[in-house]
Amino acid sequence: MSPIRGDVGGDIGGGLGGDLGGAAAQGVPGNPWFSWRYVEANADEILRRLLEHVTLTGQAVLIAAAVGVPLAVLAYWVRPATGPILAGAGVLYTIPSLAVFAFVGPLLGIRSVSVLVPLVLYALLMIIRNTLTGLVAVPAEVRDAARGMGYGRLAQLVRIELPLALPGIVTGLRLATVSTVAMTTIGVLVGHGGLGQLILGGFRANFYRAEILTGAVLCVALALALDLLLLAAGWLATPWARRRAA
């Protein structure tokens, strides 16, 4: 697969972006940091990779949230389990992502599931930790009041504790999302790295800067956009916190 690269001589957009980062100083003609020609010629490829990136990130965070929040609740309810769950999460977090890819890749083969599993693992840790922090931070008076009003354990969790822990949960989701977006790029190892394919593809295609930077910038922009989206969602979901702040 060889994307069409607009790096031959008279690049139209190249003059515009060529000065970025002192590219001219390197004296490499026709290797601009940004090129509209490249983007236009490879719009399909770029979109495909972006879509892959978003899909992988979305799946990873959703699965991690679906597993992580109940685990955090378990750790919250069963106090003796809190230590082991957090310690386990901490040890897992210490293990480098490339090592996890190295364990999962040979097991699952060259396909996108091999990217998804490590992503879910790391997202899981952040979601568990922050959800638990949020749950523990629920004031004891509130819990007492809920119990006094006759709430059962489950009702108290769903109606009182989880809503009050929402800021923590949202923080966990945001951290997990942002770092998942960045980590997805390592999926190039098995050919499903989303925008990472562009970054490393450009590097391998004779250090084609436009492709590298397009991938990198889209990656950071995606992380920022998803972060803001979650921030807004959290803001909408916690009207009481807004009122208190105002």
Place this chain on the structure above:
Amino acid sequence: MGDVLTDPVTGLATGALTDAAAGPVRSTPGGGPAAQAEPTGVAGLLDRFIELVPRALTWLNDPLNWTNRGGILDRLGEHLLLSAGAVLIGCLLAWPVGLWLGHRAATAPYRRGRSRTGAVGRNTVVVVSNVTLAIPVLATLTILPLTPIGFGRPAVIVALAIFAVPPLLATAYTGVTEVDAQARDAAVGMGLSGGQLLRRVELPLAVPYLAAGFRTASVQVVATASLAAFVNGGGLGHIILPGFGLGLVTGGDQVVAGGILVAVLALAVEGVLGLAQRAVTPRPLRRTGARRRANPTP
């Protein structure tokens, strides 16, 4: 143009479907063998696991894999060198800034009319850590060699140092701001100047936090350094990546062995620096200081 059939969108459907649709013709990156039997179901996974682990251990048990040029020992040396350089640069950059920001924030009450400086420090720390979280390591590793830094070790070290900065900065800042206000009051009352206060009171009391940040940053950099192999930058990643290039049928043992090495190294660094952190933390502070933040339970 071999990967027309590897549609990433449909490829994300269930494993069985993917296998049936694109199994025999799917391509692998790096020109590995095209046909790759992918296990389906728990039994298949278990089979492959049982087959892979002894092979990885055999690979690790071969002395030549350790002593060869570009073997484990060479790569380990590179890995440690890259990591040490990155953490050193990170410390040189982040600690002075973090300490100074913390000092400014903590001494704001002593200055008239400048009560907002505390927010500046905190915001700087938060923004730096958020932004670096969003930057893929792969991007800094590929972009920096193409800047005037040029190819080679320095570019890799700088690329890694970027990710050492946030924990170092945050802990330096927190370490100073968490210094007991009474100690600071006493020092100011004794007539210490701002610089003296920072050097003689705040810095020593912030050491446990600095150590915690150093540990976090080091572990993170050691983990990240394995990615340098993507740009031929050295380190233990060079054990893992060629294994993927060979194709997982022949190179799977090497991939898993590399994974074990990288994981063990990270855990070892974590453990050793954990002991070091404990050693530099005065006994009365051990239970309460940096550890309390890491563990949200009361």
